[in-house]
Amino acid sequence: VTHLRNEAPIAVFDSGLGGLTVVSALTELLPREDVVYFGDTARVPYGTRSAQTVLNYAHACASVLREQRAKLLVVACNTVSALALDALARELLYPVLGAIEPGAVAALAASEGGQGGARIGVLATPATMRSGAYPKAFLAIDPHAHVFVHPAPLLVPLVEEGWLQGDVPRLAVREYLKPLAEKNLDALLLGCTHYPLLGAIVAEELAALTGKHIPIIDSAHAIANEIRAQIESKAIGTERDYTGKIRIIVTDKSDEFDSMATRFLGHPLGEIPVTAVDL
Numbered sequence: 285v286t287h288l289r290n291e292a293p294i295a296v297f298d299s300g301l302g303g304l305t306v307v308s309a310l311t312e313l314l315p316r317e318d319v320v321y322f323g324d325t326a327r328v329p330y331g332t333r334s335a336q337t338v339l340n341y342a343h344a345c346a347s348v349l350r351e352q353r354a355k356l357l358v359v360a361c362n363t364v365s366a367l368a369l370d371a372l373a374r375e376l377l378y379p380v381l382g383a384i385e386p387g388a389v390a391a392l393a394a395s396e397g398g399q400g401g402a403r404i405g406v407l408a409t410p411a412t413m414r415s416g417a418y419p420k421a422f423l424a425i426d427p428h429a430h431v432f433v434h435p436a437p438l439l440v441p442l443v444e445e446g447w448l449q450g451d452v453p454r455l456a457v458r459e460y461l462k463p464l465a466e467k468n469l470d471a472l473l474l475g476c477t478h479y480p481l482l483g484a485i486v487a488e489e490l491a492a493l494t495g496k497h498i499p500i501i502d503s504a505h506a507i508a509n510e511i512r513a514q515i516e517s518k519a520i521g522t523e524r525d526y527t528g529k530i531r532i533i534v535t536d537k538s539d540e541f542d543s544m545a546t547r548f549l550g551h552p553l554g555e556i557p558v559t560a561v562d563l
């Protein structure tokens with residue numbers, strides 16, 4: 285008998301539309317799964333708010349997430365994962381997976397980790413940085429790791445504007461990388477939903493600043509790999525043999541919605557239905 289649970293969707297939660305980078309990575313790895321995406325677009329950005337406000341926002345979103353009856357909740361947002369993962373897990377009746385740990389595992393795996401422990405740089409939102417969640421996650425896996433987290437707040441609005449090329453994003457990236465470039469890094473983790481879209485510029489600037497090739501890991505791909513691992517180990521994969529459906533729920537649908545969603549998803553929305561809810 286097919287378990288009902290196997291045919292339930294995977295829910296993906298984010299502060300806005302940036303988490304569609306995770307949906308894009310996920311649908312490549314698990315194309316047959318249904319995905320319901322919930323973005324709190326009325327309140328984005330979370331990354332510049334206080335810890336208490338992020339907790340309050342996540343709590344407000346929990347009711348919508350609970351209604352989805354998903355088999356797994358993926359918190360694509362690094363800021364929510366850093367500050368409210370446990371709180372969300374307590375409010376839901378299905379398993380919850382965050383972005384921090386998969387990113388840490390992937391960054392450690394990519395680093396050569398020379399003598400004296402791996403040296404890992406992380407770019408993240410200010411709220412994620414202040415939470416201390418990344419150093420904690422890295423040190424839990426490798427107590428000898430050296431972790432340097434640097435905030436890059438301007439990259440979120442740049443990506444939302446679609447300003448992905450040219451001098452403006454390049455200069456912002458360079459300034460944010462300067463303090464990290466001095467740390468003799470073994471790997472750099474992009475610890476935010478939005479940063480993968482600037483991955484090429486980050487790679488070029490980091491190479492220019494250090495003269496070295498340093499592996500760059502993005503947490504969107506790391507989390508998608510972890511979703512697949514959990515679906516397999518829990519044996520909750522769908523048994524359908526056709527392409528899964530994506531649905532999007534947002535708290536605000538602005539005029540920019542289509543172009544922004546297209547950018548994060550990497551392809552036009554096409555048939556994907558979009559619903560707006562009030563919280």
Ligand code: DGL
Pocket residue numbers: 298299300302303328329330331332360361362363364409412440475476477478
């Ligand atoms: N989704 C957030 C994150 O990954 C970035 C956008 C925001 O600040 O809300 O941290």
